[in-house]
Amino acid sequence: RGQRGRPPRSYKAPSAESSPALEDPTPDYMNLLGMVFSMCGLMLKLKWCAWIAVYCSFISFANSRSSEDTKQMMSSFMLSISAVVMSYLQNPQPMSPPW
Amino acid sequence: MKSLCIFLAVLFIPWSFALAKYDEFEDGDDIMEYDDNDFAEFEDVSEDAITESPQRIITTEDDEEEATVELEGQDENQEDFDDADAQEGDTESEPYDDEEFEGYEEKPDTSPSKNKDPITIVNVPAHLQNSWESYYMEILMVTGLLAYIMNYIIGKNKNNRLAQAWFNTHRELLESNFALVGDDGTNKEATSTGKLNQENEHIYNLWCSGRVCCEGMLIQLKFLKRQDLLNVLARMMRPACDQVQIKVTMNDEDMDTYVFALGTRKALVRLQKEMQDLSEFCSDKPKSGAKYGLPDSLAILSEMGEVTEGMMDAKMVHFLTHYADKIESVQFSDQFSGPKLMQEEGQLTKLPETKKTLLFTFNVPGSGNTSPKDMESLLPLMSMVIYSIDKAKKFRLNREGKQKADKNRARVEENFLKLTHVQRQEAAQSRREEKKRAEKERIMNEEDPEKQRRLEEAALRREQKKLEKKQMKMKQIKVKAM
Numbered sequence: 001r002g003q004r005g006r007p008p009r010s011y012k013a014p015s016a017e018s019s020p021a022l023e024d025p026t027p028d029y030m031n032l033l034g035m036v037f038s039m040c041g042l043m044l045k046l047k048w049c050a051w052i053a054v055y056c057s058f059i060s061f062a063n064s065r066s067s068e069d070t071k072q073m074m075s076s077f078m079l080s081i082s083a084v085v086m087s088y089l090q091n092p093q094p095m096s097p098p099w
Numbered sequence: 100m101k102s103l104c105i106f107l108a109v110l111f112i113p114w115s116f117a118l119a120k121y122d123e124f125e126d127g128d129d130i131m132e133y134d135d136n137d138f139a140e141f142e143d144v145s146e147d148a149i150t151e152s153p154q155r156i157i158t159t160e161d162d163e164e165e166a167t168v169e170l171e172g173q174d175e176n177q178e179d180f181d182d183a184d185a186q187e188g189d190t191e192s193e194p195y196d197d198e199e200f201e202g203y204e205e206k207p208d209t210s211p212s213k214n215k216d217p218i219t220i221v222n223v224p225a226h227l228q229n230s231w232e233s234y235y236m237e238i239l240m241v242t243g244l245l246a247y248i249m250n251y252i253i254g255k256n257k258n259n260r261l262a263q264a265w266f267n268t269h270r271e272l273l274e275s276n277f278a279l280v281g282d283d284g285t286n287k288e289a290t291s292t293g294k295l296n297q298e299n300e301h302i303y304n305l306w307c308s309g310r311v312c313c314e315g316m317l318i319q320l321k322f323l324k325r326q327d328l329l330n331v332l333a334r335m336m337r338p339a340c341d342q343v344q345i346k347v348t349m350n351d352e353d354m355d356t357y358v359f360a361l362g363t364r365k366a367l368v369r370l371q372k373e374m375q376d377l378s379e380f381c382s383d384k385p386k387s388g389a390k391y392g393l394p395d396s397l398a399i400l401s402e403m404g405e406v407t408e409g410m411m412d413a414k415m416v417h418f419l420t421h422y423a424d425k426i427e428s429v430q431f432s433d434q435f436s437g438p439k440l441m442q443e444e445g446q447l448t449k450l451p452e453t454k455k456t457l458l459f460t461f462n463v464p465g466s467g468n469t470s471p472k473d474m475e476s477l478l479p480l481m482s483m484v485i486y487s488i489d490k491a492k493k494f495r496l497n498r499e500g501k502q503k504a505d506k507n508r509a510r511v512e513e514n515f516l517k518l519t520h521v522q523r524q525e526a527a528q529s530r531r532e533e534k535k536r537a538e539k540e541r542i543m544n545e546e547d548p549e550k551q552r553r554l555e556e557a558a559l560r561r562e563q564k565k566l567e568k569k570q571m572k573m574k575q576i577k578v579k580a581m
Binding site for chain 1: 233234235236237240243244247248251297298299300324326327328329
């Protein structure tokens with residue numbers, strides 16, 4: 001039936017401001033949470049904080065949009081890895097469970 | 100590849116540091132040996148002290164000559180020792196007093212008794228042991244991370260396969276209806292890429308354009324977040340399904356003015372609350388579709404009965420009845436502006452922009468455990484979409500319907516203006532005050548007194564005129580009221 005009338009319009013991505021409810025805030029929250037936990041792990045020398053930070057940065061990466069800046073993602077990831085490494089350098093003993 | 104590199108880095112960095120730690124311990128042993136050698140000389144001193152006694156005898160005999168006997172291998176320390184002994188030798192020339200040496204016998208006696216004490220091996224607490232077993236929490240963590248990465252790869256691939264299956268099935272129908280299939284917006288001109296545009300690991304877009312009646316059609320494949328392990332676990336508690344959302348933007352002249360929605364009752368209730376146009380134009384509760392031959396599960400929200408009558412023709416009813424389980428919601432609206440925006444007071448001065456839109460949301464069968472075959476079963480729904488586009492173009496309201504529709508739209512606009520009346524008044528007031536202030540400043544800044552006086556008089560006259568006007572208006576209103 002292909003009725004082609006006027007010329008086709010090119011694609012314009014819907015702007016994020018027009019659809020805030022549809023935007024998924026998960027990657028941004030996880031990124032921030034990851035950074036907070038990394039800093040806690042580094043400053044307070046808490047191993048479990050550092051491990052949670054690694055998990056947060058992984059979750060943020062999995063949920064991220066392709067348009068998002070990879071530099072931000074990589075920096076959060078590197079920060080969490082460094083938090084884990086520094087905690088173990090300062091205190092090589094294994095982590096004790098909270099129970 | 101990215102995830103592999105990350106995984107390797109995670110393993111290697113702590114491993115290398117752990118090895119470095121062990122090296123330190125090995126070196127420690129060597130250091131001890133060197134320490135022993137440092138004190139080796141002093142060890143010989145104790146042996147020399149024992150051998151000293153026969154030498155003492157020699158030195159006492161030669162005391163008068165004060166000759167120091169030099170033995171091989173002795174250094175300065177030994178000589179000092181000898182001198183000390185030489186001095187003591189005078190007092191010891193007397194026969195040995197047994198009482199003096201009583202304590203000395205005990206010493207050799209106590210040292211062997213010490214050797215007889217058993218050596219007790221203290222149990223080193225677990226966290227000080229250097230064995231892999233004590234690091235079980237860390238091993239757990241790394242295993243969790245590995246599981247997450249595995250799930251990411253598997254989930255990503257599954258979503259990709261489903262998207263490709265959908266596209267391969269629908270490609271022919273789309274290409275026969277649209278000139279442009281697949282454009283990611285990166286080029287200035289509209290170019291048909293013929294591919295899905297991947298926005299996310301779980302969202303795929305496809306833009307089709309170049310057909311009569313509609314500006315374009317945006318198809319969004321909204322899959323479940325299979326790549327996120329947390330989401331997968333959450334879905335075990337609360338099942339959800341993949342969705343296909345199709346948004347057709349109609350040309351202004353190709354659609355009449357009406358608002359109409361159809362779908363599952365739950366979806367309609369939610370949309371009525373969320374969507375700007377549905378909440379304003381369709382104030383009634385969703386009605387059951389059974390009246391029009393639809394299954395009970397589907398309900399209808401409409402601006403007026405005429406629209407529903409017009410929309411529910413035989414073919415549409417056929418589509419809806421056969422694929423009712425896959426339909427989440429269908430919305431035809433000329434006042435579509437998306438969901439209600441959360442606005443702060445004082446900022447809302449204009450109605451949001453509206454576009455004539457047909458919006459379809461379909462559920463993919465399988466409720467999570469979707470297979471490529473399920474994606475293929477959505478093809479008839481795409482035919483329904485194409486049919487709806489043509490139907491929306493053909494359907495026109497009669498005179499009464501048009502009047503009603505225009506009245507509705509005017510009413511909504513009036514309500515909106517009333518709401519914002521206060522804000523607009525305040526805005527106008529502030530603008531007027533700004534003007535006055537600017538004028539006063541100008542008058543103040545005038546250096547010429549004559550000019551100043553003239554400007555002031557002009558401003559006074561203007562104000563008087565305004566007051567007079569207001570009074571006239573009030574009089575007129577009073578007269579009218581009477």
